[in-house]
Amino acid sequence: MDRLTPLSYAFLAAEDVDPAACLVIGSMAVLDGPTPSLAELRELVAGRLPSVPRYRQRVVSTSLGLRGPAWVDAPAVEVADHVTARRVPAPGGRREVAALVAEVMAERMDRDRPLWDVTLCEGLADGQWGLLSRVHHALADGVSGTGLYRVLFDAETADAHDGQNGITRLPPLPPGAAPGVALRGLGTTALAAARGTVALGASMWPVSRSGLVGPLAGDRRYAWTEVSISESAEVRHALGVTVNDLVIASVAGGLRELLLDRGHQPDPHALRSLLPVSSRTPGTAGVPDNQVTLMLSLLPVEIDDPVERVRAAHERVARLRSAREPEAGVAWQAVAGLVPFPVLRFWMRTALRLPQQSVATVTTNVPGPREPMTCLGRPVQHLLPVVPIADRVRIGFCILSYVDHLVFGITADAASTPEVEQLAANVGASWRAVVDA
Incomplete structure (x- = not known):
């Protein structure tokens, strides 16, 4: 059983003690049109979800609380629960997009389900549309959180810009190690x-x-x-x-x-x-x-x-x-x-x-x-973290x-x-x- 690390658990604990906290990370991809249907997007995600096992798991706590919560396979993943749509208010400009991002990012996730979701954002100006993807911080950090791109986008996401930030990489704690x-x-x-x-x-x-x-x-x-x-x-x-x-x-x-x-x-x-x-x-x-x-x-x-x-x-x-x-x-x-x-x-x-x-x-x-990405053949113009x-x-x-x-x-x-x-x-x-x- 794959248990949450202390750091991953801390992001859940922060929500438990503060009703105003919502520990989800995300990004808004802005794409050129035409806007796909919600059914098309759900079909895309359903077909690629098996390639990312963690996105088919949920957090389960032990009955007595003597051991930390763990990742277990969800009985079923209803894609419709995770892939939804919203319309950006007219005129769909910068201010309206920012308001929708703020609203969605403040909404907590249901811990009885896998901790990710995608919102199809319709009605952006100039015929554009958006994909607002979220994962809970207990599931991923900022680097691995971009793994949801593999579910959404046509091209493989390139490796991280090693050395871009000039910070020496440190030996990681081995995943799953005692x-x-x-x-x-x-x-x-x-x-x-x-x-x-x-x-x-x-x-x-x-x-x-x-x-x-x-x-x-x-x-x-x-x-x-x-x-x-x-x-x-x-x-x-x-x-x-x-x-x-x-x-x-x-x-x-x-x-x-x-x-x-x-x-x-x-x-x-x-x-x-x-x-x-x-x-x-x-x-x-x-x-x-x-x-x-x-x-x-x-x-x-x-x-x-x-x-x-x-x-x-x-x-x-x-x-x-x-x-x-x-x-x-x-x-x-x-x-x-x-x-x-x-x-x-x-x-x-x-x-x-x-x-x-x-x-x-x-x-x-x-x-x-590092390379331009597409979703259902539409080019991604911007990524807003x-x-x-x-x-x-x-x-x-x-x-x-x-x-x-x-x-x-x-x-x-x-x-x-x-x-x-x-x-x-x-x-x-x-x-x-x-x-x-």
Whole structure:
């Protein structure tokens, strides 16, 4: 029986303790017409579903709760329950698409069914249509979550952009391995993990009060901005930085403007972001599970100059890597796997109920398909990524590459962050300010 890892279970626990949390990840593919019928789409998914076994399984808890929940085959998968349709309100432009994405992404999944779904979005402007695909974070991380593309799209999804984000890959916890085996495998890096734990502990200091950390309402807002990867090649070479450094600096630039617009003077301790780090080895992008660790970085929102902001982002991430923060995350996941499940469940739910003040946002950079994709012969023009928010984090950034495009998708708590469209515009402007410098 394939049991959920402690990290995968944590995403379910976060929903259990917070009624406003919805831990699903997703993306909206925007395609040229003509729009297929719902029957055509359901037939397509039904024919390809056998190739992805995890999408035919559901989460089942043990009767006494002495062992963790596990993935088991669902008695039957009714494709009609998972593939539905909605119409984007007229005129079907950017604002209407964003509103529909926000609405759907805030809806929780039925845990009695496999934890994925697809929404056919009709009525987009210019004769376009959309596919909004979602998977629960307990099922997949951002990299493996793109595995749903294999069910929807005609062309095979290309492997992830290894090295695009400039973050060294770490040895993953072997899927299905006993926690003790995984822990022994970390023996050679025990000192590194200890150093990383000290660094992570220092990162738990509360950030400055800015209104970006606090309780969530149930509704969400969504916006996005799109930039070109190739246009940044010259400045990346000149500065000796990566795409990921530019991403972090652009997010920091957008948040800096948000703070200034709200009357806050950005300071070096204003905003800390959780930076997920993939611990996958090449060729495992399609394995549906969570192979990810983290770093916690203060964003350089106090720096006005866009080029200096990129340099600062690069230096801060480099320091965290040298301090072995990601290795600490891997080690603690292995330790959590040794803890009896009733104790782990109590500890997780207790921790998630505490009002954290250390992390203000999440910034995740997911390598997407390198080649253009099609669905039922229709070309995919854009991929809009969506990241969930929870645990008092009111704004989340998911950055997804598609061919030469890089899209910043921003999910925000509707009640506390009504200016998400302006935030997206500021992030794009911050990127272009560096490229044009």
